[in-house]
Amino acid sequence: MSLSLSAEQPAVPDDADDGVWLECIECGETFPPFEDVRYTCDECDGLLEVRYADLPTFDDFEGEGVWRYADALPLSEGVTTQEGATPLYEVPRLEESVGVEALRIKHEGMNPTGSFKDRGMTVGVAVAKELGVDRLACASTGNTSAALAAYGSRGGMETLVLLPAGKVAAGKIAQASLHGARILEVDGNFDACLDIVQELAAGGEAYLLNSLNPFRLEGQKTIGLEILEGFLADYDAVPDRIVLPVGNAGNTSALYKAFRELVQAGELAESEVPKLTGVQAEGAAPMVEAIENDADEVRRWEEVETRATAIRIGNPVNAPKALPGIRETGGTAIAVSDEEITDAQRDLAGEGIGVEPASAASVAGLRKLRAEGIVDDDERVACLTTGHLLKDPDAAAAAGNDPEPVPADTAGVLEHLRS
Ligand SMILES: *Cc1c(COP(=O)(O)O)cnc(C)c1O
Ligand SMILES: [Zn+2]
Numbered sequence: 397m398s399l400s401l402s403a404e405q406p407a408v409p410d411d412a413d414d415g416v417w418l419e420c421i422e423c424g425e426t427f428p429p430f431e432d433v434r435y436t437c438d439e440c441d442g443l444l445e446v447r448y449a450d451l452p453t454f455d456d457f458e459g460e461g462v463w464r465y466a467d468a469l470p471l472s473e474g475v476t477t478q479e480g481a482t483p484l485y486e487v488p489r490l491e492e493s494v495g496v497e498a499l500r501i502k503h504e505g506m507n508p509t510g511s512f513k514d515r516g517m518t519v520g521v522a523v524a525k526e527l528g529v530d531r532l533a534c535a536s537t538g539n540t541s542a543a544l545a546a547y548g549s550r551g552g553m554e555t556l557v558l559l560p561a562g563k564v565a566a567g568k569i570a571q572a573s574l575h576g577a578r579i580l581e582v583d584g585n586f587d588a589c590l591d592i593v594q595e596l597a598a599g600g601e602a603y604l605l606n607s608l609n610p611f612r613l614e615g616q617k618t619i620g621l622e623i624l625e626g627f628l629a630d631y632d633a634v635p636d637r638i639v640l641p642v643g644n645a646g647n648t649s650a651l652y653k654a655f656r657e658l659v660q661a662g663e664l665a666e667s668e669v670p671k672l673t674g675v676q677a678e679g680a681a682p683m684v685e686a687i688e689n690d691a692d693e694v695r696r697w698e699e700v701e702t703r704a705t706a707i708r709i710g711n712p713v714n715a716p717k718a719l720p721g722i723r724e725t726g727g728t729a730i731a732v733s734d735e736e737i738t739d740a741q742r743d744l745a746g747e748g749i750g751v752e753p754a755s756a757a758s759v760a761g762l763r764k765l766r767a768e769g770i771v772d773d774d775e776r777v778a779c780l781t782t783g784h785l786l787k788d789p790d791a792a793a794a795a796g797n798d799p800e801p802v803p804a805d806t807a808g809v810l811e812h813l814r815s
Contacts, residue, residue, distance in 0.1 A: 398424065398445075399652075399720040401669060405660050408449045415449030416470045418610060421716060429470060430526045435597065435608050443716055444610045445653065446470050451661040454625065462515050465618045468657065470611060474522035475551040479514035480618055482506040484626040484778070487747045490759070494766050498631065498776040501744065501759075502623050505751055505784030509571060511706075512619060512647065512782050513543035516605075516612030521547040523611040524603045530554060533602035535589035537643065537706045538568030539783055544605050545575035556602055558582050558589040563705050565752065565788035585700060587711045607646030608713050616650035617657075623778050624658075624670075631776060635670045639765075640780040641757040642674035642683050642729065643707040645718035647780065652721025670778070671727035673771075674718070675761030677702030677754075681731040683712055687722060688729075694719070703734040703791060706754035706783060728770060732760040738795045745796070750785030752792075758782075 398406075398421055409426040411417045418427040418434070422442030427434060429446065436444060452467035459466075461480035466472050484500045491499035504512035521544075524532055532548045533556040534540045541557035541564075548555035557572050561581040572579055582589045590606060597604035607613060624634045640647055652672055658664040676684050680700035686693065697710035712718070722729055732740075737753050740760035744751050758779040765771040785792050802812045 399656070399717065399724070401656055401659055401666050401724045403656065403660070405451065406447060412449060417447050418444045419447045421445055430523070433527055433529065433603060435604055443608070443714065445717070446610050446614050448657075451657050453661050453663050457621070457625075462518050462615055462618045465621050468617060468621065468654070469519055469614050471519065471522050471526065474518035474615075475525065475547050476518050477508040477514070477546065477550060479507050479518050480622065482622070484623065485747070485749055487744075487749070490743055490747055493743075494763050495773050496766065496771065496777050497774050499762075500626070500635075500778050501749055501781055502619065502778050503749060503751070503781045504619065505755065505781060505787070509539075509542045509546045510567070510784035510787055511539035511543065512616060513539045514547070515615040515618055516607065516646070517543045517547035517615070519615035520605045520609055520612040521551045521553070524553065524605070525551055527603065529603040531556060531602040532605055533557070533593050533596060534605045535586060535593040536564070537586050537708055538564040539706055539787065540606065541577060541579070542568045542571035542575070545572040545577035548577070549575045556580065558593050560585050560589055563708060565705055565791065567787040567789060586709050587696070590711075590713065606713070607644050613646055613650040613653065613714075616647055617654035619647065619780065620651035620654035627776065627778070633776070634664065634668055635778045636775040637671040637673055637727070637771065637777045638780065639673045639675060639758045639762045639777060641704070641707050641754050641782055642676050642718070643709040643712065643754070645674070645683060645712040645714040647782075648672055648674050648721050649714040649717035652718070652725065655725070669725050672721050672725045673727040673761065673765065674722055674729040675757040676729065676731050677704045677707055677737065677757060678731045678733050680708050680710060682710055683715060683718065684729040684731045686715065686719060692719075704737050704754035704757055705788070706752060707757065728765070730761045730765055732757055732764060736760040736764065741791075741795050744781065745785070749781065750792070751781040752783040752785060752787040755781035755783050
């Protein structure tokens with residue numbers, strides 16, 4: 397299996413351009429990377445992966461942010477607003493209450509547009525330029541559209557975003573809007589938006605920048621590389637486990653690919669690879685269902701619902717890449733309720749870390765797995781928080797304290813405080 401942790405480095409095909417090519421994860425067919433537009437395999441419609449003739453080691457990385465890892469990416473520079481280099485926060489109270497040896501929060505909400513999607517876009521939009529396309533498109537639960545709009549405008553390209561009407565948090569629509577995207581509000585859920593935009597892209601209307609696009613996942617690998625370097629610096633060892641929210645399972649796939657490449661490069665032992673642990677909301681948990689049933693494929697959920705709108709997804713397109721990632725690393729997947737998500741959002745806020753609901757799923761999932769004894773007390777864990785609190789101000793206000801009306805005089809305020 398090409399996605400096994402112990403897979404050999406493949407032979408370089410004639411299709412390679414400067415040591416970079418695309419390869420189908422199902423049938424192994426190879427394609428040149430930048431000659432024409434392609435999202436899946438011409439032969440079998442399988443997902444594609446970017447492959448490299450030379451894989452870097454930690455010593456090859458220099459600089460800061462996503463482009464520190466240029467040697468692990470298909471291009472040497474991108475359309476950038478200095479994404480990446482996000483904090484790996486210590487959370488002593490949360491660490492104590494969850495009960496693990498070490499807990500760190502990799503806060504991807506600290507990226508330029510407030511989510512990890514920027515890491516994928518800095519690479520994906522640069523590839524779009526390389527391909528010579530002029531219109532970019534995505535379906536989105538919100539954050540992809542915000543990042544696409546920002547990076548598209550920075551790259552001087554038109555952007556088109558398809559959003560599920562009424563199901564996108566306010567901050568995200570505001571971003572897509574101001575950065576100049578054409579916003580199409582679809583009377584359907586995210587999965588319907590993705591079906592449509594895939595058809596538009598297949599018809600040549602626009603270049604698709606959902607995580608189906610293999611180049612985007614290359615940028616997102618850098619989350620994993622940063623976490624590993626952070627843990628190596630602080631603990632002299634990589635984390636035992638990485639817990640992350642799962643929507644389309646792009647990050648799960650990307651982190652697994654980062655680790656596979658480090659194993660192939662001889663930088664990481666197979667036994668050291670962190671256990672990839674995915675968390676979904678109970679109302680949108682097809683990946684969890686597949687892991688629990690030991691299924692080879694994910695069943696599409698037609699009806700999905702959760703307050704964590706960023707992961708309100710019933711048909712995770714990257715499942716064929718992510719399922720092996722969870723299994724081969726000895727990880728697992730778990731579903732959490734919206735209440736558990738909100739509690740975790742408050743827990744993080746209590747450590748000064750503001751995240752949107754989907755992000756808090758990682759911490760909620762870790763707490764639950766710890767309570768069930770699936771996570772051990774001697775583990776060092778990184779939880780990924782994917783988006784910033786201000787993305788979804790309504791959810792934050794609903795989870796937080798209510799404002800208290802007071803009169804406009806000190807005596808009245810004092811009386812209120814003492815009552
Ligand atoms: C996109 C997104 C996710 C889902 O990530 P996948 O890589 O699709 O699994 C989770 N949280 C937030 C905040 C997001 O924007
Ligand atoms: Zn194929």
